[in-house]
Amino acid sequence: MNYKLLGRSGLKVSELCLGTMGFGTEAGWGADKDTSFAILDAFTKAGGNFLDAANIYKLGTSEKIIGEYMSNHDRDYFVVATKYSLKDNISNPNASGNNRKNMMRSVEESLKRLKTDFIDVLYLHIWDDLTPIDEVLRGLDDLIRQGKVNYAAISDTPAWMIAKGNTMAELMGWSQFIALQVEYSLLQRTPERDLIPMARHFGMTVTPWAPMGGGVLSGKYLRGEQGRVKAESNRRNDRSTKIAEAVVAVADELGVPASHVALQWTMSQGFSSIPIAGATKVSQLEENMKAVDVKLSAEHLQKLDEVSKIDLGFPGEFFREAAVKENVFGGFYARIEKRK
Ligand SMILES: NC(=O)c1ccc[n+]([C@@H]2O[C@H](COP(=O)([O-])OP(=O)(O)OC[C@H]3O[C@@H](n4cnc5c(N)ncnc54)[C@H](OP(=O)(O)O)[C@@H]3O)[C@@H](O)[C@H]2O)c1
Structure with a gap:
């Protein structure tokens, strides 16, 4: 595993990030604790250090599993990213959203579940379209000065709002967002319109979520295998089937699994990108980690571009x-x- 710097920072993260949304079996899918531990073992054995969590994943179970794992391993080795904004099990008007009160409350709860006294990277999870962006950045900066958070990042927010926030933070001497998390894959390329050019401009690393389209781009559904993406989902339609077939065709030419092509494509677009790959089985994680070694030729990239542009x-x-x-x-x- 090689390492990359996360945005305009000196923080070294593995070139693949492990998505932990599937740690826990709530909502009828995901990996139980033992399997999650085995996935973490395999990830760290291969040199992975970058974990992506959220307060909301499996209603807190994901963070609890990571916390328990880290307390039996070297916490300092891990770069733990988590998120705030979505309501967890507390119900009051300020227990969700991007506001400062929720940010502070959510971070305290995450620290308890993660059994740690600092979060490496805190993302705003989803823009609430209510909170002033200076409230967000000032709150994140305060958490950083308190030592509870090391770096600020943002997910699922309009490009113009992030640009305003980073510009304001630069002028105010506050910590800026160093990473941008967006859905980005061969199935979902609309961040190319504004979000990715914005991230490049500010030197942010893009951390694509659902880089395998939730598993569709592994080709498993073409093979008739089962998974969590339902047949009626908008990730399984005529367009996505054509794209998955093209991914499988390129993978066959290279003699690698389709997941490698899907993941490597997100890393080969000319900007700093660290895909967040989810896995519910150790075998999936072990397969996905080898995606970093695959080289896509100009012809392969063109073929994939044509079918998905x-x-x-x-x-x-x-x-x-x-x-x-x-x-x-x-x-x-x-x-x-x-x-x-
Ligand atoms: N910021 C946000 O709003 C946001 C939203 C969603 C996700 N995320 C983050 O992004 C991460 C990844 O998202 P995601 O899990 O939706 O998408 P993904 O990485 O595209 O898909 C992961 C799923 O694909 C299947 N899979 C993985 N490797 C496979 C392989 N080698 N062969 C066959 N199937 C394979 C598994 O599903 P099965 O269990 O069905 O086999 C796995 O759960 C999450 O864990 C989370 O950290 C962030």
Whole structure:
């Protein structure tokens, strides 16, 4: 396993992050405690250190399993990311959302479940469309100054709001968001419109969630195997079937499992990306970790791009078309090396 720096920070994380949403058997799916421990054993044995959790996963069971595991291992080895925002088992108007009161309450509860006195990376989980972004950043910065959190990050939020927050944090001397968690895979490419260009601009690492489309891109449903994605789900339709078939075709040419191609694609798009791969069995995790060694050729990337590409919409399509095809910026455009 190699390591990458998480966004504009010196924090070293494994190039694959382990998603722990499936730790616990609540809601009729997932890995029991022993299997979760075995998944953590296999992940750390291979050099993985980056774990993705949330207060809400399996109603707190996921964090409890990680806490119990870490208390029997070296807590400092792990880079534990968790999230706040979604309501857990407490019911009052401020026990959910992005507000400061919920942030502080949720972090205290996460620290107890994780049996630790600090969280490495705290994500805002989902934008509530209510809380001022300066309230969020100031709260995160206070937690960092208190030593309860080391780094701030954000998930499932509009690009313009994150851009406003990071700019404000820079001006105020507060800690900025260093990572962006979004659904991103060959099935879900709409973050390419604004979120990913925004993350590149701010030097944030993108941490794609559901990089295998919840398992659809492993090709298991094409083979008639069972899994948690229901047949009537929007991840299993004509488009996703065509994409999964293309992933399987590329994987067959390379002689690797389809999951490797799906995961590696999210890491081969020219920006800093650490996919969060979920696993409910040790064998899945062991297979997925080898995805980091796969090399996709330009032809493979093109084939996968063609079957999955999306309309970038306005103004992306408009200015890219105009700049490249219509040459509206004069003859120099093609000769300028763009800032990375
Ligand atoms: N920020 C957010 O809003 C958000 C939302 C969702 C998830 N997440 C994070 O992202 C992580 C990953 O998301 P995800 O679990 O939905 O998506 P995923 O990683 O695309 O899919 C994982 C699922 O695919 C199946 N699978 C994994 N490896 C496989 C393999 N090698 N062969 C066959 N099947 C395989 C398993 O499902 P079966 O049990 O069906 O076999 C597994 O639970 C979560 O654990 C969580 O940490 C974040």
